[in-house]
Amino acid sequence: MDLHTIDSVTMPRTRADLADLCATDGLMAGGTWLMSEPQLHLRRIVDLSGMDWPELTITDAGLEIAATCSISSLVAATYPAEWAASSVFRQAAQALLASFKIWQSATVGGNICLGFPAGAMISMASALDAELLIWKADGTDLRCSTNEFVTGMAHTILRPGDVLRSIQLPAAALRQRTVLRKMAMSPLGRSGAVVIGRATPTGILVSVTAATDVPYVIATDSTEPTKVLEQVYSAIPTDAYYSDPHGEAGWRRQVTGVLTRAVVMELAEPRVNA
Numbered sequence: 001m002d003l004h005t006i007d008s009v010t011m012p013r014t015r016a017d018l019a020d021l022c023a024t025d026g027l028m029a030g031g032t033w034l035m036s037e038p039q040l041h042l043r044r045i046v047d048l049s050g051m052d053w054p055e056l057t058i059t060d061a062g063l064e065i066a067a068t069c070s071i072s073s074l075v076a077a078t079y080p081a082e083w084a085a086s087s088v089f090r091q092a093a094q095a096l097l098a099s100f101k102i103w104q105s106a107t108v109g110g111n112i113c114l115g116f117p118a119g120a121m122i123s124m125a126s127a128l129d130a131e132l133l134i135w136k137a138d139g140t141d142l143r144c145s146t147n148e149f150v151t152g153m154a155h156t157i158l159r160p161g162d163v164l165r166s167i168q169l170p171a172a173a174l175r176q177r178t179v180l181r182k183m184a185m186s187p188l189g190r191s192g193a194v195v196i197g198r199a200t201p202t203g204i205l206v207s208v209t210a211a212t213d214v215p216y217v218i219a220t221d222s223t224e225p226t227k228v229l230e231q232v233y234s235a236i237p238t239d240a241y242y243s244d245p246h247g248e249a250g251w252r253r254q255v256t257g258v259l260t261r262a263v264v265m266e267l268a269e270p271r272v273n274a
């Protein structure tokens with residue numbers, strides 16, 4: 001799409017180059033959303049690809065994902081064998097609508113910054129205890145969880161000039177088994193509910209996205225399906241489920257329950273993460 005209000009395009013190379021950003025500047029990562037609809041409030045595109053951040057950095061502490069890392073790179077990379085949870089990268093990417101068409105360009109950070117309920121990288125990050133690093137416009141750094149980052153449907157804590165720099169996944173979470181289940185109204189449709197379960201030493205951590213306006217992460221103290229479901233249902237207010245053409249709120253709540261049970265039961269099976 002031609003963005004006819006844009007007067008200039010710049011490509012910053014350093015953090016100092018990002019210092020003068022304002023509300024009429026549009027940060028561009030993969031551009032798959034930015035270029036998909038009119039951006040009448042924008043006058044300048046700031047192309048983050050020039051920052052040249054290393055896409056993926058594996059350390060003893062875990063995995064650092066640059067905000068500009070493409071979803072395809074995240075899926076295609078090879079990870080330490082003991083990182084059972086790395087299988088969830090592909091599963092989450094496949095939960096994106098029309099996933100294969102946008103994987104190459106769409107970035108992990110761009111997906112998270114949109115703050116959509118069906119943001120599959122939000123699902124992945126919230127299930128794996130991600131810590132997000134934000135370069136604030138005033139030059140300071142802010143670290144927060146995915147849940148603190150997404151404040152509502154398509155709303156985040158980002159303010160004009162703020163840049164999401166990276167997503168840090170701790171090694172402890174990456175070593176644990178995960179199971180993802182998605183439900184949509186049609187086979188390749190937009191997700192109506194995405195539930196990811198992660199087996200922790202004390203129970204099952206359940207992440208619910210797509211069904212609710214913001215991500216919910218519930219660290220349960222059980223591995224028994226009915227008890228886990230009770231804790232999930234009591235942690236999510238009924239009015240957090242929303243209605244749109246891709247699903248009605250009551251349906252999303254019911255589906256969340258079905259998927260939670262399925263996830264817990266699969267995690268109980270003694271087999272390697274698929």
Ligand SMILES: Cc1cc2nc3c(=O)[nH]c(=O)nc-3n(C[C@H](O)[C@H](O)[C@H](O)COP(=O)(O)OP(=O)(O)OC[C@H]3O[C@@H](n4cnc5c(N)ncnc54)[C@H](O)[C@@H]3O)c2cc1C
Nearest residue numbers: 027029030031032033034096097106107110111113119164
């Ligand atoms: C066919 C199709 C299907 C899609 N399906 C889905 C879907 O199922 N779920 C979903 O959530 N989205 C979906 N999208 C929307 C979008 O393509 C994805 O969310 C994608 O991951 C966005 O990443 P991007 O790198 O292209 O972001 P961009 O389009 O470059 O940016 C998206 C927004 O984030 C901001 N931004 C990007 N990077 C940063 C950063 N580092 N710091 C601060 N702000 C930043 C941009 O300014 C912009 O406002 C779909 C799009 C298409 C075309």
